[in-house]
Amino acid sequence: MEHSDHHPPAAEPPAAATWAMAAQATLHCLTGCAIGEVLGMVIGTWRGLPDLATVVLSVALAFLFGYALTMRGVLRAGVDFRTALKVALAADTVSIAVMEVLDNAVMLLVPGAMDAGLGSVLFWAALAGSLVTAFVLTTPVNKWLIGRGKGHAVVHRYHH
Known part of the structure; x- marks a missing residue:
């Protein structure tokens, strides 16, 4: 079968979303998000950016790395790039x-965290x-999405 001829797996009714499923989806998403978030914070702090x-x-790097890991x-499931991108966007x-609203809000709300510098415990703790x-x-957001067949439930259709 050609990669471009691959059709998405049939949509199944949403499975009951468990907290374990939601935590696993969140951890997967957080991995890419954290890579981008940490890299962006390190580069911005190191360069003295506002x-x-x-x-x-x-935020830009968090989305880039998050989507890249999902894609x-x-x-690997044999779909073409465009389909993989659509799945990553949906998932x-x-x-x-x-995550980006929350983690950047924390960084901005912790007094001195953004200006603390890379050698500071405050920066890394925040x-x-x-x-x-x-x-x-x-x-909980991911649990709600998975329970409705959205979010990471979309990706699970491509895992065999």
Whole structure:
């Protein structure tokens, strides 16, 4: 079968979403998100960028890495790039957006965190705390999405 001839698997009725499924989906999403978020914060802080520029860079990289990790798994299922991109967009957009609002809000709300510098415990503690906060508060969102056949439920159709 040609990759471009591959049709998406038939949509199944949404399975009962469990907290374990939601946590696993959130952790998967957080992995790509965290890579981009940390990289953006490190680059922005190292370069002395203004807070807004650092946040924009972090958000852009979080989406890039989040989508890339999802696409990698979907491409392994034998679909073409365009289909994999559509699946990643459907699976991760809401989850990454919620995580990015939360983790950047924490970084901006912790006094001095954005200006603390890379050698500061405050910077790294705030960044770690922001990612934990994002995980805890995004898990219920992912549970809700999976229960409706959305979010990471879309990706699961491509795993055999």
